[in-house]
Amino acid sequence: xxxxxxxxxxxxxxxxxxxxxxxxxxxxxxxxxxxxxxxxxxxxxxxxxxxxxxxxxxxxxxxxxxxxxxxxxxxxxxxxxxxxxxxxxxxxxxxxxxxxxxxxxxxxxxxxxxxxxxx
Amino acid sequence: xxxxxxxxxxxxxxxxxxxxxxxxxxxxxxxxxxxxxxxxxxxxxxxxxxxxxxxxxxxxxxxxxxxxxxxxxxxxxxxxxxxxxxxxxxxxxxxxxxxxxxxxxxxxxx
Numbered sequence: 001x002x003x004x005x006x007x008x009x010x011x012x013x014x015x016x017x018x019x020x021x022x023x024x025x026x027x028x029x030x031x032x033x034x035x036x037x038x039x040x041x042x043x044x045x046x047x048x049x050x051x052x053x054x055x056x057x058x059x060x061x062x063x064x065x066x067x068x069x070x071x072x073x074x075x076x077x078x079x080x081x082x083x084x085x086x087x088x089x090x091x092x093x094x095x096x097x098x099x100x101x102x103x104x105x106x107x108x109x110x111x112x113x114x115x116x117x118x119x
Numbered sequence: 120x121x122x123x124x125x126x127x128x129x130x131x132x133x134x135x136x137x138x139x140x141x142x143x144x145x146x147x148x149x150x151x152x153x154x155x156x157x158x159x160x161x162x163x164x165x166x167x168x169x170x171x172x173x174x175x176x177x178x179x180x181x182x183x184x185x186x187x188x189x190x191x192x193x194x195x196x197x198x199x200x201x202x203x204x205x206x207x208x209x210x211x212x213x214x215x216x217x218x219x220x221x222x223x224x225x226x227x228x229x
Contacts, residue, residue: 038217039165046122046223047157047165047208065183096164104153104212105170112164 001028002034003032004110007104012091012117018084018098022097022110028057030075038071038082040093041112048093053080067113073115076094123148123209125220127197130227139224141209142190147219149190153212153220156185159223160205161207196226204228 019024022036029036037052051061053071061069068085084091094114098106124142131137141148141156148154154172157165167176169185172192178222192211196203209221 019125037151039220047210047220049210049220052218060218063215069144077208100167102217103216104151104210105155105167106165107167107170107176109164109166 002108004099004108006095006110006118007115008095008113008115011089011115012115012116013119014088014117016030016038018082018091020065020082020088020097020113020115020117022062022080022082024079029073029078029080032099034101034108035100036071036073036080037098037100037106038069038080039096039106040091040096041096042047042090042093047096050084050095051081054103056095074112089117091115092117120220123211123219125209125221125224127222128227131188131199131229132195132229133201135199136195137220137226139194139196139201139207139226141192141194141211143211143219144179144190145186146165147188147213148192148209150214150229151212152187154185154187154192155210156183157208157210158205159208165208199228201228215220 038050092113095113097110099108100106156169159165
């Protein structure tokens with residue numbers, strides 16, 4: 001059974017780049033056939049899809065974040081990464097890594113990592 | 120991109136049935152049979168309970184069911200239990216291979 005674990009800095013300064021990593025255990029990213037996604041949840045708010053990547057490297061992004069977000073796969077480390085550029089306080093949220101056999105449904109989730117954007 | 124529309128809150132008594140709606144457009148809910156529902160307890164990650172409008176993942180109680188009519192999808196929980204108290208989110212595939220979530224609905228079991 002796949003397990004996901006997000007990691008990254010809990011605090012990022014405004015205008016800097018947020019970098020998060022999702023480490024996958026219990027299976028190989030390259031052979032799993034899964035879509036890997038990033039979803040965030042601002043304090044007291046709902047879920048927001050950031051983007052998804054297939055093991056082949058094909059990516060899909062939320063149009064509202066597309067210009068700032070990049071997700072990639074490192075098969076040698078069995079990790080997925082997210083970079084979000086030029087962050088502001090509005091990017092403060094719990095960031096989740098998730099996986100699904102189809103793009104449109106995530107059946108495996110990490111526990112989430114809290115990120116605060118503040119100087 | 121605009122979120123799907125869900126009621127902010129619903130409530131029901133143990134044993135009753137409740138329905139949560141999720142309204143979108145012909146570019147998402149109405150145009151594709153790729154609506155999912157997630158349950159999220161406080162401080163926890165979301166859990167997939169319905170995918171492709173009506174399908175339940177293995178291990179999810181058959182008290183949860185999904186349906187769709189036009190641009191509105193619905194989640195019905197029958198035989199309401201205290202453990203069902205949580206936030207519920209719908210999501211839908213949207214054209215150009217993107218996803219969109221609903222604003223979430225807080226379910227209170229009275």
